[in-house]
Amino acid sequence: MRKSLRLLFFCGIFLYLYVPIAILIINAFNLNRYGLRWDGFTLKWFTAMAANPGLMEATRHSLTIAICAASAATAIGCLAAIGFTRYRFVGRRILQGTLMTLMMAPDIILAISLLVLFVGIGIALGFWSLLLSHITFCLPFTVMTVTARLQGFDRFLLDAARDLGASEGQLLRRVVLPLLRPALLSSWLLSFTLSLDDVIVSSFVTGPSYDVLPLKIFSMVKVGVKPEVNALATLMVALSLVLVVISQLLVKERDKNGKNK
């Protein structure tokens, strides 16, 4: 009795989480345009998607922004985390606090303030305003991830490296960065995802010249869900699945190498 209840609960949760995605994927292959019933298997929505220049352009834009923002946020976040952990300087706590605030603040607030800022200093709304905004909201997450990893280290590792003759550059290249690799990767993946599916901030800070995917989809579904969108969403689910598997494999590899107790 108890066992079957537990199984039921377990299944319920999984259904709740994955049924919507499953329906979306099924409809991507459904001949029926409105997904009301199963009319047979087709790949025509994928071809329709590829033939839609606006959608493809928005996808390209989104991936470009996501890759650039994730890379920049990871690089800046890594250096910031090293600075926060290694040095004690005036304003360190305030700086850390403001990063936290940035993470907690509602996106809409961030979006409006960024818009006001860009208009105020005369940055045209488009690629650059979008990239800067995405770096901004990804940064707290990368700093947090890298800081957590840094704090897990034996703090004498850096001393040991210097003791053995490492200069600052060698210390970073041969000890700190290799040890941070898993954290850097997860920061990058996290930022990539955050950037890719952001709607609120992007809708404020981009202009008509630079349409991104979430906004494009949003405008397309205003008049009913188009099956091309289902096809595109299916591809994105597949992509995120691949990313998750990669990151899990990386974590496993790190454990195999044996973290210091």
Next chain:
Amino acid sequence: MTGKRRLHQQISAHNPGKIAVSDSVLSIRGLSKAFGGLKVLTDISLEVSQGEFITLLGPSGCGKTTLLRLVAGFEKPDRGSVYLDGVDISSLPPEKRQVNTVFQSYALFPHMTVAANVAFGLELKGFRGRELNDRVNQALDQVRMRELADRYPGRLSGGQQQRVAIARAVVNTPRVLLLDEPLSALDARLRRDMQIELKRLQRELGIAFILVTHDQDEALSMSDRVVVMQDSRIAQIGTPREVYEDPANLYVARFIGDINLFPGTVIGRNGKNELQVQIFDRRVLARSDKALQPGQLVQLLLRPEDLRLTEDAAEKVPFFWGSIMERSYRGSTLDTTIHLDAGPVVRACEFFDEDDPDFDYRVGERVKVSWVQGWEVVLPDEDPTH
């Protein structure tokens, strides 16, 4: 019974703890350091000679680890200098000093194999190929870790990590090897094995070792000289026998080994090396060449193994009456706690010998506590409330 002989007459003749400056590798002169107004080191001076094994001994917070970090270059002194082979290295960063450290936590690089950890320092110095390999293998052989060269540190036991940490440091052929409580994380048996191992390694390498510890057994058994530290200062520098048998003050006496204290007053001096001291109701003769004035409060120090329990003390031998509170058999020795009639509780430790009638005492039995004359140490009483 112990065959030891008191040293302190011999010692004073050759000026303890002083080494000719000519063979000195490391010279620490007048070092002081404070952290946020708190004095951690005050005017520390120490000469370390080639191939010497030095222990910095003291309780936690006495500044011994800070002293090590100043020598390694992780901290900068407020005052004073550190010389290596006669060159002032006080302002050099750690990577430019020919000194290596074995850290308490070992601090092995978790993302590198044992061999890569050991090779790290040599690679930075430009060693490549065969020579690098040979040197790494030689160092791993010295600590008997060659078979585990391809393991990652996370897969090693504490003792094995310790060996790798030592190999990683000595492979760079430092002038001085610094060891920060290297054995504190190991269990008692392994610690004893590693003590012997370290001693052997040090003899083979001929490098000066400076080891920080709060374990007095470790300090006595391993060192050529012990530096006893007390509240940011050096309390005494001497060979293990000197610090144990002729402690410079009550702090050192209490910190190293067990000690029995008999409070007394100086009555007068008989010649150069003998004092008359009033202890409780008795007047005893004690060897001492220290400048102590009649009337001065002193403590007579006797180690547990110096005390004798007897019923028939000869006339000339000093003794005190007491009753036995506790006896514990420890295999090779028999420890006794005695409550003296005059007040204090003292501890005696005798080698066990089942034929000796003295070993038949029961708890509560009355005994005379005496000692071999000349084995006592007289020190001025630092705390007059005793």
